[in-house]
Amino acid sequence: MIITDKKEKGLLSERLRPSLAKQNYLLGSAKKIWERDLKQWRNSHKFHIILWGPPGSGKTTLARMLGEDSGIHFVTLSAVRDGVKEIKNAVEKNPGALIFIDEIHRLSRNQQDILLPILEYSEAWIIGATTESPTTELSPPILSRVRSIYITPLNEDDITQGLLHGYEFLKNNEEEFQNKSFDEFKINKQIIPKISQMSGGDLRFALNLFENIIHCKTEDEENDVFKNSLKAFTNKNHYDFISAMIKSMRGSDPDAALFYAITALDKGEDPIFIARRCVIFASEDVGNADPQALSLAVNAYKAIECIGMPEGRIPLAQVVTYLASTMKSNKAYLAIERVRNWRKQAEENGYSLQPPNEITIKGKSQYKYPHNFENSFVYFDYLPKDISKIKQKERVAAYLPSDYGTELRLKNRLADLWKKPNKVENN
Template identity: 35%
Template structure:
């Protein structure tokens, strides 16, 4: 029936939201994503090279993920298929995959766009792997959640993650100017109210256009609204911060540095500001976990436990009760002893691994499940530490061509002071046994 309406032209006459009417028809019309779509943008380079590959679009709502995915199909010879993780199940995915394989047999590829891909469970995410690997589909998944936490490692390894940014004030202004051209009339707001509307959109282009549409509906001929009148019309106040100035990244940086600097009061202040402005509490929870591992580490191993528990408590309780768990975690990590020794050690280990390549471990610590491996010396000479004096054999576990390295250096604070004592003790035993 909808096809009949479309053929008769009736659908074109139906009322459509401003945001839908203004949906870009070309990639060049997408605003706020120059790092992806500019002259040297990541997507621009991929299109120039003629091979897209599977991708995950990660970014906040209203940043253009769905629009860009649709437009990409038009830039290629791929058939565009769209599905939502909210409404699609295994049966529908199987039909999509079978159709994609059929197209591939005729020489045409398929660009499959999955909105809210993080809502698929692990098994459903795994179902994409065969059709991505054999080239039946080029997958583009859109998500507002951190892919590292929400998507399978196997799927992530086969797709490139592209980050969409929340629209800044300049990008929102571009949208409003285009909206005025489409509507054929200026937005009835003074300069201050116009800036407030952009702040209310909070980086969401779709929200900005929806708010503008509400303003046009409310305005009488010749009426121009000030900031206070705008708030009354849209029933929404401007956030405590906007992303063009102090913003999301500045305040999360402030929160992190207050924790690192052991100031729980200032840390709580910035936490409260971000929550009051509508920041995603789970984003904050993840950042607190990062603080626990990056800035506290083994000086207080309990910090990671508390941070993870706060995230789980928020998941369980929701808002506003769960926000107290985040506050408790912020106080804990801010008052915990600090050490980045584990962070520094890992960076050293990564650098060493890159520089030295694929060195084989010594045979003494390799298992020998077969006769041939035993004859080759696998496991020969290994000393079981629990049978050694002090449960410490002091063997050298480094590759034969690589001298033992010192990567982890515990600080003299918190629990790491005890770890340092243990390492010194084992080093004395190692030297004593090498001399005996």
């Protein structure tokens, strides 16, 4: 996120809104995203974007910066209040504009369809912002036409940096605080690190709380504001409880995992949101050590969706405790980045990604049908030739099964099959 010295009306977080002139105040992963992921967009090739990440991490900031940098007319919409009619009007009245849709996950699947021709023919440049995973909230046709970029939460050091700049802004722009040292403010000296620690990576929340506290006249008043804000933030910040639930499942503690799941539920969390995280966990963290986990998670999701609450808490408890108790493996998940890295290396070096001719449609006469071989397996390198060279150079497979559960059986089978070539059976 960028912080600027531009003085505006409204909350402190709004008055410190970003500008290109203050790029040195970019914080957290937003800085790398601006310099790396969005470099191509700014220089030449534009594309549609979904920015996703927790509140206060810099999604709106990056969108506004792109608008300012490109000089394209910038239109702001929110899926909380704007629907199909407003989106169509915005595009018709502003062809070629940059249309920023905040909370884009609030659009229903039917409403999302209005975006398809806009994305397909670039009638406008769409940038959506969401706190939810695009893969679960947006339709496949939408996802195939956009680039999703994840923005991580700011860490405590980033929040502290932002708060100190906020302090300097107040001191330089508000008469009440001009020419005062920090010691002269009637607030606890530890308030900045305290806010940083409890902000959950949300700079917007941190800046607005800091502004409320810095205007307090006594320490008692300050403590009251801090405690009330902490309580309100804890109640609304579901990411803390869900994060704790996931980490407890990963740590094989079913009691703790269920405690956080039910606590989130009792505080008003959507049970579908929790179930959706369980589906992701079943593949990411359990994986092929226990393939049944994914089926259970999906069925629990469907059951909760079908029966609703309060009975939905029962299948939720079943899936949370099972995922926490079963064997774990993230090997399939890790393999994604390994094969993606192979592709990136190939593209950077101008290598071909074309599959071997024997396994393409054109080479069907040369294809060796595995079921004609012993154990339904034929020794053949299915990777593109140049990718295979990269793999051989690294001397490591992308998918490395663990020694746990079903995955141990897969590991032994693959090791046995790939140790030497076999011969075609006589038909």
